[in-house]
Amino acid sequence: MFSTLAFPIFEESIRDYHKYDNVDQPISNPYPKDDIRHLLYLKNWIDTVQWHFEDIIRDPQIDPVAALALKRRIDASNQERTDMVEYIDSYFLNKYQGVKVKEGAKINSESPAWAIDRFSILALKIYHMREEATRPEATPEHRAKCQEKLDVLLEQKQDLSTAIDDLLNDIANGDKYMKVYKQMKMYNDEELNPVLYQNKK
Numbered sequence: 001m002f003s004t005l006a007f008p009i010f011e012e013s014i015r016d017y018h019k020y021d022n023v024d025q026p027i028s029n030p031y032p033k034d035d036i037r038h039l040l041y042l043k044n045w046i047d048t049v050q051w052h053f054e055d056i057i058r059d060p061q062i063d064p065v066a067a068l069a070l071k072r073r074i075d076a077s078n079q080e081r082t083d084m085v086e087y088i089d090s091y092f093l094n095k096y097q098g099v100k101v102k103e104g105a106k107i108n109s110e111s112p113a114w115a116i117d118r119f120s121i122l123a124l125k126i127y128h129m130r131e132e133a134t135r136p137e138a139t140p141e142h143r144a145k146c147q148e149k150l151d152v153l154l155e156q157k158q159d160l161s162t163a164i165d166d167l168l169n170d171i172a173n174g175d176k177y178m179k180v181y182k183q184m185k186m187y188n189d190e191e192l193n194p195v196l197y198q199n200k201k
Helices: 002-018 036-057 064-095 112-133 140-173 194-199
Strands: none
Touching (some): 036 112, 064 112
């Protein structure tokens, strides 16, 4: 099952990041570039760095100039995240290109890679909620509340795992088909964002 391949790779990426816990730490992807595991590791690394960008920018004492620079990095990271989703969907499009789609086959509300994107973020939520549920200096009440939330996240992991595997099985069997729309983000595009193209005049 694809979910049982993907989730341990997400966990590996998260553990590797936290060896340094530094948003500027270069990635050291252990998988070959022609392997889907390479894309999964890279996808989660981008998500993990962005998770910590989002923590940093919420510091109430952050310098406004530093905050603006960080916002630019978050924008760039969002674009990388979207690009990675499209690369992973391209992998699935290629993998299932020979499948004969059955009459009456349906399209899913999201592509496989966007479900995997949620799966990657869920791995981060579980990692950090588990940290909070076991943080020694936290109050027993805090740890108990976080454990309750962790239990829900673990249930969500099981449900999302099943949903991803069922979707891929349906595509492989021709019961569903993939149709991928490239993300038409406008705010980074100098031709589409009015603030950017008006400033070019």
